[in-house]
Structures are given as structure tokens and as C-alpha cells.
Amino acid sequence: MKAQAVILGLLACAFLGRVLGQVTVALLEPDWLPPMQDGYSGLLPYSILLPIQVAILLIQARISWDLWRGSGFFTQRYPRFGVRLGWFSYGYFAVMVIRYLITMVLFPERRWLGSGTIPIVFHWVLAAFLLTWSRFHNPSNGGLHADTT
Numbered sequence: 284m285k286a287q288a289v290i291l292g293l294l295a296c297a298f299l300g301r302v303l304g305q306v307t308v309a310l311l312e313p314d315w316l317p318p319m320q321d322g323y324s325g326l327l328p329y330s331i332l333l334p335i336q337v338a339i340l341l342i343q344a345r346i347s348w349d350l351w352r353g354s355g356f357f358t359q360r361y362p363r364f365g366v367r368l369g370w371f372s373y374g375y376f377a378v379m380v381i382r383y384l385i386t387m388v389l390f391p392e393r394r395w396l397g398s399g400t401i402p403i404v405f406h407w408v409l410a411a412f413l414l415t416w417s418r419f420h421n422p423s424n425g426g427l428h429a430d431t432t
Contacts, residue, residue, distance in 0.1 A: 284358065287419045288350035294412040295343035301405045302336045322401040339409070346416060365420025372413035379406040 289316060308316050316322075323329065349355030383403045387394055396404075 284350045284419070287415055288347050290415050291343065291347040291350060291412060294346055294408055294415065295340065296394070297408050298336075298405060299340055300345065301401070301408070302333075302340060305336075306333070317398075317401065321398045324399060324402045333334070336430040340366050341411060350419065360420050365417045367417075368413055368420065369417035372410045374418055375413065376407060376410035379403050379410065382406075 300403060301322070304316055305319075308319050308322065309329060311389075312318070323332075327335070345355075346357045349357035383400065386399060386403070390397075390399070393399055
């Protein structure tokens with residue numbers, strides 16, 4: 284469980300960095316960070332997006348903490364859920380790849396990591412979190428196997 288907890292924790296920290304960077308840009312507009320339009324797609328108003336991101340971070344932290352301790356709500360294994368979550372994470376990742384490709388075709392000036400690609404990259408981080416958590420639930424699906432520590 285600790286191996287999954289470490290990976291999940293690192294992915295959650297990457298997402299936390301993204302959220303903190305976005306808040307910093309929104310409030311302070313520092314020169315050393317990309318402007319808001321580079322890291323924010325605008326699909327949701329930021330006043331709605333930020334609380335959703337905080338909720339995601341809280342859930343990620345709780346999942347990671349429970350797995351690290353080896354006890355808690357999120358340590359209960361549900362293999363069927365793990366399979367479904369795994370497939371969902373693959374689909375989620377694939378949709379973001381398609382979104383990236385469409386962005387590159389429609390806006391060639393954004394290649395490769397130009398304006399608007401930061402959200403796509405961090406959707407990949409979220410998909411990786413879900414995939415890692417799915418493999419905790421169903422280690423027989425080719426993912427990380429449960430350990431005894």
C-alpha cells in the first residue's frame with residue numbers, strides 16, 4: 284500500500300502545485316509564472332473551478348493518507364470498482380490526448396506547450412492518479428501489487 288500512497292502523494296503534490304500556481308497568477312500576476320490564459324481553459328468560471336480543485340485535493344490527500352497508514356475508508360478494496368476506474372482513467376487520458384491534438388491542429392502557434400496546454404497536462408496528472416488508485420483496488424489488472432507494509 285505504501286508504494287501506491289507515495290505515487291498518489293506525488294501526483295497530488297503535482298496537482299497542488301498547479302492549483303497554487305493558478306491562485307498565485309490570479310491574485311498576483313507574477314512575471315515568473317505563465318499568464319492566466321496559459322493555465323486556465325475558461326470552461327468553468329474560476330470562482331467555481333477553484334472550490335472543485337480544492338475538493339479534489341482534499342480527496343486525493345485523504346486517499347493517499349489512508350493508503351500510507353494502511354487503514355481508513357479508502358483502504359477497502361473493491362476489485363470491480365478498480366476495473367471500472369481503470370477503464371475510466373484510460374478514457375479520461377485518451378480524451379485529453381484528443382483535446383491536445385485538436386488544440387495543436389486548430390492553434391498551431393500553441394505547439395508544443397503553448398497557451399492552453401497546462402490544463403491538459405494536469406488532466407493527465409489526474410488520470411494518472413485515478414489509474415494508480417484503480418490498481419490499488421484491483422492489483423491483478425497488471426498494476427502495482429499490494430504489499431504488507
